[in-house]
Amino acid sequence: MKKLGILLIATALLALGACKGSGSKKKFLPPSTGGINTLMVIMDTELWRGPVGEKIRDEFAAQIVGLPQIEPKFTLTQVPPKVFKGTTTHSRSILYVEQDSTSLAHIKDDAYAKPQKVAVVTGPTEEVMIKNLDSLADRAIKEFKANEIAEAQRRFERSLSKDKALEEEFGIHLDVPSLYKVGRREDNFVWMDIQIPKGTMNIIAYEMPWDYFSNDSTFVEDIVRMRDSIGEKYIPGPYENTYMITEKAFAPYVFPAEIGGKKAAEVKGVWEIHGYPMAGPFLTYIINDEENNRKMIIEGFTFAPSEAKRDYMFELEAILKTVEFEPSAASD
Missing domain, CATH: 3.40.1000.10 (Mog1/PsbP, alpha/beta/alpha sandwich)
Structure with missing residues (x-):
């Protein structure tokens, strides 16, 4: 894979090195960032504008049932891979989509920050990427939402009602x-x-x-x-x-x-x-x-x-x- 593959491999190697060199020491991860129910989509702009991007919008920005007006499950922000660095990698919910010879559809926890969910979808053609998105979307949405629920709970736990x-x-x-x-x-x-x-x-x-x-x-x-x-x-x-x-x-x-x-x-x-x-x-x-x-x-x-x-x-x-x-x- 390209940039994401290098970053994930580097992350794994650093973690492995830390374990070998210091025993109980764990890799430091910065706190994740982002507004509630926002999803950072990392992919080429051309893919975003085409059928693959349309599939992402159909799944991850689908209308929420039970609301009186149309509102999406997640607010999507598309970013090209070349700017996926620094604090951009600290987003709490990330969907990384890349055209690549390898076909992948999986979810990684806490790759660059904590807590964090990174869903990775790759494929050699748009058809394969769309198929992989289709296979991963339901689970990714469920895990993204659970992560967002936990974040919302962490935020309001700072000051809780004492009423009995x-x-x-x-x-x-x-x-x-x-x-x-x-x-x-x-x-x-x-x-x-x-x-x-x-x-x-x-x-x-x-x-x-x-x-x-x-x-x-x-x-x-x-x-x-x-x-x-x-x-x-x-x-x-x-x-x-x-x-x-x-x-x-x-x-x-x-x-x-x-x-x-x-x-x-x-x-x-x-x-x-x-x-x-x-x-x-x-x-x-x-x-x-x-x-x-x-x-x-x-x-x-x-x-x-x-x-x-x-x-x-x-x-x-x-x-x-x-x-x-x-x-x-x-x-x-």
């Missing part, structure tokens, strides 16, 4: 940034929010009976019914008789998930206000908390009219994915 409402009501813990405040707390309901420039970001939690979702064939309808009943009871709109419901025009997306060490359903969709023109995205986790004979529900939703919402919802997802179940929550 979630622990006291449900026996769960979330790493919530200290700027979020509890605005409403009732029996079986906690609502925390934070003001953003043109709206709010919100976290709510409540529990449902273990057997609430009794039929797989009506699962989506039951989710909508659950959310709408909670919205009517606890989440009012700006005027009397207005309240949050699930958008009627489109059914939410539902995916299997694991969170807090438990099986769950991940639900993405759009909320709206019954009787008033307001809407925004939501992310709900329905967690099978069998030990406590309940479905634990945690949700994040955003109100930010005319604003991009990807990164807001990403922060909420990062928060929700820190959920831990306290031993004291177990039923006797």
